[in-house]
Amino acid sequence: MKTKKLTLNKNTRMNFVTYGVVIVAYVILQTMVTTGSISSSLKGMLVPICAYVVMAVSLNLTVGVLGELSLGHAGFMSVGAFTGVTAALALQGVVASGPLRLLIGMAVGAVFAAIAGVLIGIPVLRLKGDYLAIVTLAFGEIIKSLINNLYVGVDGSGLHFSILTNKMAMDEIGRIIINGPMGITTIEKLSTFTAGFLLVMVTLIIVFNLVNSRSGRAFMAIRDNRIAAESVGLNVVKYRLMAFVTSAALAGAAGTLFAMNYSTIIANKFDFNTSILILVFVVLGGLGNMLGSIIAAAALTILPEMLRSLQDYRMLIYAIILILVMLVTNNAQLKSLFSRIIPHKKEAADNE
């Protein structure tokens, strides 16, 4: 009975450390913002960092916990961004409160991304490994092309849609929201650092509580051994879809948050490179390690900006740092060195 309690504590302890780190980081940064002791470039990155943190944590659910490589995570972000912003803009005259419009936008973004997750998940989750990765990659590209050719407008009678060319017949008060390859050009900047922080917290609560429940154990069981998972009666398709759709929904909300931080947004922003960037956050932070994902997402978003003074050498240095960090964090000798310096890390190092 004693050991049972210990398991619970060990899991929850790590989760509370993560919550704590996020809250402390928020308090410090928010204080810096109010006192004006933060550089303007860093201040501008606070919301994108929050969005990328949510993206990394949600992708970690698919890649680290469920064990499936998804290369189309930016696709879900894109779906969430465009549907969420459209909803927020369409409600401009209806809902007065800005934060409430942002909340509705994120909810709509999450719902549409979840629907996209179900649609793509049903065929894709019948595949395994590389095939799944390839199809999710294609999904990301399809979404990009689709939105590049999508026209959405709103007028007195409601929303209008058109594809390939702008064929929308709107009355005189009508305005275009999504303008094909131009994207959305009339976004009102509703995203705030506080909103981003809250989304990160909600994401963490959802992911941690899901992972530490029967559903999360099912995800990990399927990851570790699919045949054995089936043999103990797990509905493999159901749980893979559940993890995949949860991940997609969170990415959708993050997409809305991200887009509402700029005045314009285009579909090409959410391309294959973005998917890979998020995957890099996850791999660098450690598969299944949410705190790692958060730190990696924040650090790798700030790093290119900090290297801006190096101009042409910027991406070169960025790549070298990335490689070095990966080498160092996977080095057994360095790990044991860390464990000697920081005693409580010893346990973790021994487990690996």
Add this chain to the structure above:
Amino acid sequence: MNEKKRMNKAKMVPVPSKAIIPERDIDKAPILECSHLGIDFGGLRAVDDFNLTIGRTEIAGLIGPNGAGKTTVFNLLTKVYQPTRGTILLDGMDTAGKTTAQINHMGIARTFQNIRLFSNMTVMENILVGLHKEMTYNALTGILRLPAFFRSERIARERAMELLSIFGMEDTADAVAGSLPYGAQRRLEILRALATNPSLLLLDEPAAGMNPSETAELMENIVKIRDTFNIAVLLIEHDMNLVMGICEGIVVLNFGQVIAKGTAEEIQSNPTVIEAYLGKQQ
């Protein structure tokens, strides 16, 4: 409330049952009836015309030389492969068209020849995955941490500890399953299968890689499990001491076909079996 009732109904405190178990209760109400079961892989008849009946609390053995098709039979019973021919009745119900997961829900649990644990999860978590269907709260209840979540998890953890106590493995509950010694991994796999509350337990070479004293302990434990849970056990094993020692009925398979059936004594003196194992006498 409903949940608690379910748990109590299926509560499994490992105490040896006093009930006298009939030696051969095949004919009364068999738990498993296979008839004319067969599967082809391309042109190869891996298993053909396989008939087997197992009594409700019988320990049955499936033996045969390497490549005879023993594990294929297990894979047919658990629908890892869909049989080409024949029917499988589990507790009188046809299992045609069912998936592996549904078969488990119907009452067959199994272990694997090459151990298939959830090796990155702890021992406790492995058992909890086995207890998955006993926990009825949904994902949203889990996310929102509603009272049903805590109640269900607590009951499941207590039951997992009870299961671990069968093999005296309570101390290893927090260990990562993949780090356990080989014998403990085999035992954990059996416990995980038992956690799904089966009526028929399939053991694929449970004694593989065990030394004689471990095997002797395993034999005792298999009988103990049968007596405690009142379930049927079908095992594949190459260790003849184990098979002859505890199996009440034995089926011998060679080249996908049943070549002999009977009690330990009958099998040991059967010339066809001796020929299959040792070759023809010159």
